[in-house]
Amino acid sequence: MLPRSVFFAICQTILASVTYAAGSGETHIGIKARTYPGCSFSSASTALASQNMTLASSGIASSTVAITEMVDDATATLKAASIQLSLRASCNIPHRITLISAQGGLESDSENTSLNGAFLGKVGYQATAQWGSQGTTLITNGTPGQRSDAPAIVGPRAGDVNIEIKIDGTNNDTTLPVLAGSYSDTLTVHIGAPL
Amino acid sequence: MQKSYKTAGAVFAVAAMISGNLQAADSASTDIKLKGHAKPGCLMPGPTVGSANNAAFANNTLTFENLLDEASSTVKASSVALTFPGVMCNYNATVSLSTTNGGMTSTSGTTDISGNFLQRVDYVVRASWGGLNLPELKTVSMSAGGHVSREAGGANRADLVVNILTEDGSTPVIEGQFEDTLVVKIGAAY
Numbered sequence: 334m335l336p337r338s339v340f341f342a343i344c345q346t347i348l349a350s351v352t353y354a355a356g357s358g359e360t361h362i363g364i365k366a367r368t369y370p371g372c373s374f375s376s377a378s379t380a381l382a383s384q385n386m387t388l389a390s391s392g393i394a395s396s397t398v399a400i401t402e403m404v405d406d407a408t409a410t411l412k413a414a415s416i417q418l419s420l421r422a423s424c425n426i427p428h429r430i431t432l433i434s435a436q437g438g439l440e441s442d443s444e445n446t447s448l449n450g451a452f453l454g455k456v457g458y459q460a461t462a463q464w465g466s467q468g469t470t471l472i473t474n475g476t477p478g479q480r481s482d483a484p485a486i487v488g489p490r491a492g493d494v495n496i497e498i499k500i501d502g503t504n505n506d507t508t509l510p511v512l513a514g515s516y517s518d519t520l521t522v523h524i525g526a527p528l
Numbered sequence: 529m530q531k532s533y534k535t536a537g538a539v540f541a542v543a544a545m546i547s548g549n550l551q552a553a554d555s556a557s558t559d560i561k562l563k564g565h566a567k568p569g570c571l572m573p574g575p576t577v578g579s580a581n582n583a584a585f586a587n588n589t590l591t592f593e594n595l596l597d598e599a600s601s602t603v604k605a606s607s608v609a610l611t612f613p614g615v616m617c618n619y620n621a622t623v624s625l626s627t628t629n630g631g632m633t634s635t636s637g638t639t640d641i642s643g644n645f646l647q648r649v650d651y652v653v654r655a656s657w658g659g660l661n662l663p664e665l666k667t668v669s670m671s672a673g674g675h676v677s678r679e680a681g682g683a684n685r686a687d688l689v690v691n692i693l694t695e696d697g698s699t700p701v702i703e704g705q706f707e708d709t710l711v712v713k714i715g716a717a718y
Binding site for chain 2: 396446452520
C-alpha cells in the first residue's frame with residue numbers, strides 16, 4: 334500500500350499531464366491596486382496677460398515674475414502692474430487652495446532709511462487664485478507668512494489654476510515715492526490638505 | 529518550493545514598484561517669486577523766493593540790484609533766501625553747491641592800473657535740506673569749480689533752503705558786469 338502523500342503526488346502528476354495533453358489551461362490572477370491621495374502641479378506657469386510685468390522664468394515648482402518698471406521716472410511713485418498666470422494642477426481628493434506670501438508684500442532687499450518725509454518702503458500686492466468654481470484672494474498687509482482664505486473643493490479636480498497678481502493703489506499709497514532698491518517676495522500657491 | 533518563493537518575491541517587488549509610482553503627496557505647492565527694482569531718483573522743483581535784501585530773483589537768475597555802496601564803491605551786504613519745495617531723493621543722495629567762476633567775476637575787462645580794486649565779488653551760500661546742513665560755500669576761499677557737498681545719509685524729502693549773500697566790503701570794486709553760476713545739485717556723489 335502506497336503512503337497517502339505519495340498517492341496524492343501521483344494523482345497530481347497525472348492530472349497535470351492530462352491538462353497539458355489537452356492543450357489548454359486556465360489560471361486566475363488576482364489584480365489589486367491602491368491609489369493614494371495626491372495633489373500635484375503638472376505644468377509650468379504660462380502668462381495669459383500682463384501689464385508692466387513679465388514671466389521671467391517658469392517651472393513646475395517655481396516661477397519668477399519681474400516687474401518691468403516699478404516706479405515712475407518722473408515722480409518715483411509706484412507704477413501699476415499686473416499679470417495673469419495659468420498652471421495645470423490636479424487633486425484626487427477633496428482639498429483646499431491657499432495663497433501664502435512669505436514676507437507679506439514686496440520687501441526691499443536692502444536696509445532703507447529716510448531722514449524726512451514719507452516713503453513707500455514695502456509694496457503690497459493683491460493675488461487671486463481661481464480653481465474651478467472656487468477662488469481665494471490675498472491682499473498683503475506686511476505680515477510675513479500671511480495666508481489667504483482656504484476655500485474647500487469638495488471633490489477631486491484637475492485643470493488650470495488661474496493666478497492674478499496686481500500691484501496698484503489697493504493697499505499702497507501711490508502718492509508716496511518708493512525707496513530705491515530691489516524688492517522681492519515669494520507667493521506660494523498651495524493645494525491639498527489644509528495647512 | 530524554493531522556486532515558488534522566488535516567484536513570490538518577484539511579484540512583491542513589482543507590486544512595490546507600482547505602488548511607489550502611484551503614491552503621491554496629499555498636497556502640492558508652487559512658488560511664484562516676485563521681483564522689482566525701484567530706481568534711485570531725485571525730484572527738485574523750481575525755487576520760490578523768500579526774504580530778499582537788495583536782491584531779486586527771476587528766471588533762475590539772482591540779481592544784486594545795488595551791488596555797491598554809491599559813496600565808497602565797496603560791496604554792500606545783500607541776501608536772498610530761496611526755497612526749493614519738497615526736494616526728494618529716494619536714496620542716499622549727495623547735495624552739493626558749486627561755483628563755476630569761484631565768485632562773481634567781471635565780464636567787462638576794465639583795466640585796474642592801480643591794483644587797488646576788486647576784480648571779483650565773493651559771496652557766501654548756506655544750504656539746509658530738512659535739517660541736513662551743508663558746509664558753507666565761501667567763494668573767497670575757492671577757485672573756479674570749487675564746491676562743498678554732503679551725503680544725506682538716507683532718502684530725504686524736505687524743502688531745500690538756500691541762502692545766498694554778499695557781505696559788506698572795504699575795498700572798492702572795479703566797474704563792470706559781474707557774473708557767476710551757482711550749481712545746486714542733488715544726486716550721485718560729487
